[in-house]
Amino acid sequence: MTETSAAPPKTMRASVLTGAGSVMLEQRPVPAVAADEVLIKVSAVGVCGSDVHYYREGRIGDFVVDSPLVLGHEAxxxxxxxxxxxxxxxxGRRVAIEPQRPCRVCAQCKAGRYNLCPDMQFYATPPIDGAFCEYVTIQADFAHAVPDSVSDEAAALFEPLSVGIWACRKAKLTAGSRVLIAGAGPIGVITAQTARAFGATEVIVSDPVPERRDFVSRFGATQVVDPRTEDVTSLAVDAFIDASGATPALVSGIRAVRGAGTVVLVGMGADEIALPIPVIQNRELVITGVFRYTGTWPTAAGLVESGQVRLDELVTARYGLAAVGAALRADEQPDSLKTIVLPAE
Known part of the structure; x- marks a missing residue:
């Protein structure tokens, strides 16, 4: 292993989820570096909705936290x-971390769909530890170079931007597309910006919260809709991206898609819901999910460096490593959008 002139310490601080609603600051060994890996001193970590879900519920679907776990995967x-x-x-190079380790040899990996690798090891997904700590390792080719003009916080948010990029690719957005996005949370706002960068000329965002509608109006949306008072189903869009996970938003969004359009499911919602099958069948709609991403980091870097996607302005709160519990509760504030954990503080 090759190190900087100042060798990394032997131990580090890590914020550890010990049970639903409970995190503790611990001293842990700095992880060993395998031959194909790099050791990264973490500068910034975004708080994702999945982190919050694990913190509050102790599980997401089949992924159950049954032993201490370090959260955080936007790093x-x-x-x-x-x-x-x-x-x-x-x-000495600054990098954005693609927080996953596929097996690279299964059928999905060989087909270029490594996000669907059945043996994937993903940061902050039980039992794999994440990045709410001072040092992490990752395979070297998943540590992506960061342009000098991009801040550490924006580089950490390449991960949720990758979700937006993947959603827009799955939605087949191109020049002149008309798209509806449900939800003006972090993913919705990022996806709206990405849709504009992909060439969509009409980006309609639906959200019941006035403050979030106002915010997304400054970040890519050409029109905002209050689903409580306006008829979303009459919008006649080429694609619908659900970033809300709300069943009513999903059902009305499907009804808003015109013939041969595409529906992309991003938000985490109910395990089972009733869908308008005649609409899907008669309009020949394509419905697909989003499960992470493949090959998106170079695109993310280009979009941010060029100014087509703005990430720094999405950050509404910052916390040190000793205050991760507060960071995971920051979404309780009405003006919260994106929270960052800074391990050095």
Missing amino acids: AGTIVAAGAGVDPARI
């Missing part, structure tokens, strides 16, 4: 050590 930092098989020139 960026600086390479401080490199494995024997990694170019040591990468040490």
Whole structure:
């Protein structure tokens, strides 16, 4: 292993989820670096809705927290050590972390769909620890270079931006597309910006919260809709992206898609819901899910560096590593959008 002139410490601080609603700051060993990995000193970590869900419920579907777990998967930092098989020139470089390790040999990986690898190891998904700590490791090719003009916080948010990129790709957005997005939370706002960057000329965002509608109006939306008072089903869009997980939003959004259109499910909602099958069948709609992403980090870097997607302005709160519990509860504030954990603080 090759290290910086100042060798990393032997131990580090880590915020550990010990049970639903309980996190503790612990001292843990700095992770060992395998031959194909780099060791990264974490500079910024975004708080994702999945982190909050694990914190409050202790599970997401079949993924159950049954032992102590470090949360956080939206991360960026600086390479401080490199494995024997990694170019040591990468040490000292700022990187955005693609927080997953596929097997690379299964049928899905070989077909280029590594996000669907059945043996995926993903940060902050039981039993794999995440990045609410001072140091993490990742395979070197999943530590992506960050342009000098991009902040550490924005680099950490390449991960939710990757979700928006993947959703827009699945929605087949292109020049002149008309798209409806349900939900003006972090993913909805990021997806609205991404849709405009993909060429969509009409980006309609639906959300019942006035403050969120006002916010997304400044970040990509060409029109905002209050679903409580306006008829979403009459919008006649080419694609619908659900970033809310709300059953009424999903059902009305499907009804808003015109013939041969596409529905993309991003938000986490109910396990089972009733869908308007005649609408889907008679309009020949394509309904697909989003499960993480594949090959999106270079696109994310380009969109942010060019200014087509703005991420820094989405950050509404920052917390140190000792206050991760408060960071995971920050969404209780009405003006909260994106919370960042800074492990150095």
